[in-house]
Amino acid sequence: MTTSQAAGNVCTVSALTTRKQETANSVDSEVIYLPGTDCAIKSQASLSAFTSYRVGGAAEWYVAPRNLEALQASIKYAKEQNLVVTILGAGSNLLVSDGGLPGLVIATRHLRSKYFDPATGRLTVSAGESIPSLAWEAADLGWQGLEWAVGIPGTVGGAVVMNAGAHNSCTADMLVSAQVLLPDGTLETLTPDQLGYQYRTSLLQGGDRIITQATFQLQPGFDPAQVVATTKQHKKHRLSTQPYNFPSCGSVFRNPKPYSAGWLIEQTGLKGYQIGGAQVAQLHANFIVNRGGAKASDIFCLIRHIQHQVQEHWSIWLEPEVKMIGEFQVC
């Protein structure tokens, strides 16, 4: 029904080559071309542009493969060079430290393809596809099932790993299977049962398996106008209850049942509290927003401050939902 493939360049590089290049800020950076792929691995690539907080230092090495072969070659390269690997989706649930990340950061954003199968109602998509774009596309086709996802600015891979959810639905509810790339370069297909799904977690978190593709069960055959209307309603609700006007990572903390983290933080009197450029959002206290010029360390220290204050008032230690990666100094 709808198919697309990433428009990756055909590889012309036949041997491992390196070259130095002058970047805009005049720092020497190196580019390595992997044999048999169009993959350029860059050194000292700033990550702030690739995270929704718009903060964070540079990746020691960075690559954004355009297809499975290039992804496999990247993993192989990391192994040969003894580089630790970090997977980056849309960076919408990540706080990268100001000092950046060692090793190789592999961004999935160019891993693109999607297929809506009208015979089965299944949507099969590559890891780098955008979840909100898929929600709109499904709605336009009259396929129910992804309306809840419209306000989640992540990729398919990030949603599968995080068990992203909203409006009482989550990724685990519609996932049929996920294809993962193992560290030895082979592929495996896993069912939701094998992913140990719980609230905003899966067994994939903190592991070394990379989601390459996922299949979701949707329900085709509905009036597109009706599905679009529900999708719009969800988007409107979120825009009126959450601060989408400043960079953030969405909800910072998991909800400690039976409470909501936002309510606990608000009742602790922390709405509007600010450290550097990082502020507890006025609109929703479980959001920390970058009001401009925030450093990762400002956000990190605000997270710690909230944890200590809520602990003091409620004897509850809030667990972050955001993944904090790299090195942070004690605040």
Ligand SMILES: Cc1cc2nc3c(=O)[nH]c(=O)nc-3n(C[C@H](O)[C@H](O)[C@H](O)COP(=O)(O)OP(=O)(O)OC[C@H]3O[C@@H](n4cnc5c(N)ncnc54)[C@H](O)[C@@H]3O)c2cc1C
């Ligand atoms: C404004 C805003 C609103 C949000 N609202 C919601 C919400 O309502 N509900 C919700 O659940 N979340 C929400 N989020 C958080 C975030 O969008 C989700 O957690 C999303 O699923 C993260 O996807 P990502 O591609 O950005 O992953 P990233 O942030 O890039 O990565 C998250 C984790 O997944 C890993 N990962 C990513 N891709 C892969 C892959 N292909 N293979 C293996 N590991 C991978 C990363 O290594 C990292 O550990 C919101 C964020 C923002 C900024």
